[in-house]
Amino acid sequence: MSAQSQSVLMIKDLKKTFGTKAVHRGIDIELFENEVLALFGGSGAGKSLILRSIIGLESPDSGAISWRNRNLSGLSENQWIDIRKRIAYVFQNGALFDSLTVFENLAYPLREHTQMNEEQIRAKVAETLAMVDMPGSEALLPSELSGGMQKRVGLARAMILEPEIILFDEPTAGLDPSNTARFVQNILKLKARGLTGIFVTHDLASAFAVADRIAILHEGKIYCAESPEKIRQSNDPIIRNFLFPEEKT
């Protein structure tokens, strides 16, 4: 991130209540071009809800979300489909179509949203699978893949339309250390190509490895959003309790 970084996503004073439960009490997030923001928060704090609100799967009670100065509210379903090509969401479980091969899972968005011919689709799928360390896996079914592989294919599917922003919902949850490391390597590779994204996680090591800033969602608000260095050095008890609970005396 440099001083001239452009703001690509702006979330202002987002509020959402379910029944009597105020989940978001005024969320403010600004995401800059080529920035990866890691988002922490307790279970049920409303992290997924932020991501789902960005892509229009939930509508906030109040507040505003804008993407490159375009207000993302009151859009038609077709407009949302268009936005979701530019802002991709990596679901926690990969959300692959079980009955389709890896190739068909990846070809699907290309067939839906581009004019590519079969040869171009084949090349694009092969290139994207190589990027997530899954070259040659086109013919496999999701059930033939390990959890880690499914997540990498989920990432490949999110990447394939070359979105401007990728939202990751706990991409390393449930992965063993070697698959986590592999996923982190994939993210770093994407970062080298200019990835902009939000990375919801409970995994501190992965967040420190990939994030430009670390944000903590606490009591319905973004409590802080700072560089990993600042977070590491912080003496703030809420930050330390949250991120380094083992230090608790």
Ligand SMILES: Nc1ncnc2c1ncn2[C@@H]1O[C@H](COP(=O)(O)OP(=O)(O)OP(=O)(O)O)[C@@H](O)[C@H]1O
């Ligand atoms: N559509 C909905 N209807 C009712 N309650 C909802 C809905 N979506 C989210 N919630 C509630 O909002 C709160 C936040 O949910 P969310 O899924 O964003 O949490 P989270 O921070 O992602 O948690 P986790 O780390 O467990 O995934 C939860 O209490 C959840 O029950």
Ligand SMILES: [Mg+2]
């Ligand atoms: Mg969640």
